[in-house]
Amino acid sequence: MEKIRVYAPATVANVACGFDIFGFAVNRPGxxxxxxxxxxxxxxxxxxxxxxxxxxxxxxxxxxxxAIQKYLAHIGREDQGFNLSLHKDMPLGSGLGSSAASAVAGVFAANELMGKPLTQKELLPFAMEGERVACGSAHADNVGPSLLGGFIIIRSYDPLDIIQIATPLDLYASIVHPHIEVNTKDARGILDKEISLSTTITQMGNVAGLVAGLMLPDYSLIGRSLVDVIIEPSRAILIPQFAEVKAAALQAGALGCSISGSGPSLFALSKGEETAKQVAEAMRDQFALVGIGSDIFVSPINQQGPMILPN
Incomplete structure (x- = not known):
């Protein structure tokens, strides 16, 4: 094979309580x-x-x-050259893993053309290098789910330990991307550097509860656990109408709602596609009330990751 066309999906990182350790993939955008x-x-x-x-x-x-350059160096094939064309099908600075999707699509495509000397999971460190270029931090909560599909836990970064967990088949994500931009570096810079023991305990309970809720599955437990007491309170001020949009999502039937990645996109999880569609529309309508346009996406949890498309 001399040429390949690959699509890599957008992702929701943090997933409320799981800052830098949780992420899941969606079907669109990418x-x-x-x-x-x-x-x-x-x-x-x-x-x-x-x-x-x-x-x-x-x-x-x-x-x-x-990402491709680091990959070629690792497999000892820096003699191999590539021509690369990239089509961004999602907004930059959206909080949906835009930089991660590009890195994942690139390194996945290169590995396919080189005869797949590495497993998909072994490509993760090279995709993470793309994140380092984009925002200064080689985090895996976007590249992990974009590359592997599904819901991902990053248990450890040193050594890198990634776990995929099962999710309910009827769990849907509603995403609203308002037409504003939040810079990832700014969104990290605004965070508190120290947190109290009581706040940490609350967050740990929500992290454990969300994992258990997804695996049981227990939709009520998922909803009770989609609470972020550390990151969301700081970042919410960067997103106009945040509280109102979140309230609209919950009123429309969402299990929970929070910021996707570093924002400005918001996500909500719901049981069933119809509820998820109603939630997405309610979120969009709430932004529209203050003159902010937005795009909405509704998707089950994407279990595949990158796809090879016809040339």
Whole structure:
């Protein structure tokens, strides 16, 4: 195979109480990469669309480019060159893992073209390098679910220990992306550096409860556990109308609602697709009341991760 077209899905990270340790994949939106072998070594980013000209074509500064570069060095094939085209099918700075999806699509495509010398899970450290370029931190709560699909727990970063857990088949995510932008570095900078013991205990209970609720499955327990007492209170001030949108989601039947990643997107989890659609519309309508346009997405938990598309 000389050429491949790959789609990698968007993700919801943190999932309320699980800052930097929880994430799950959704079906849409996502990023698409076309990767083609060439005879000369090196990676050439020949086209980027959907980014309004904001993303760098310099390999060392591009999330997909650096992920592929690190991967080739690891397998000892820096002699292999690629032409890369990237189509951004999701907004930048959305809190939906935009940089992660690009990195995952790139390294997954490269591994396929090289005959799959590494397992999908073994590609994770290279995708994480794309995150380091994007926001200064090689976190895995977006790249993990985008690469592996499903709901992911990062138990440890050193050594890297990733766990996939089962989720209820009727669990749906509603995502609303308001047409504002929150910078990931800014969203991290606003966080408190120290938290109290009582707050930590509350958060730990919610983390454990959410894992148990997903695995049992127990929708009531999922709802009671989708509470973030550490990160959400700080980041909520960056998102206009946050409290009102969250209240609208819960009133429409959501189990729980919080910020997706570093924002400004919000997500809610619901039992059943119809409820999830009603929740998404209620969230969108609440933003519209103050003149903020938004996009909505409704999806079950994506269990597949990246997909190979017809060329």
């Amino acid at each position: 990023d698409e990469i076309v990767l083609e072998k060439r005879t000369e070594p090196g990676i050439s980013i020949i086209e980027i669309t959907g980014d309004d000209g904001r993303l760098p074509k310099e390999v060392a500064k591009n999330t997909a480019g650096i």
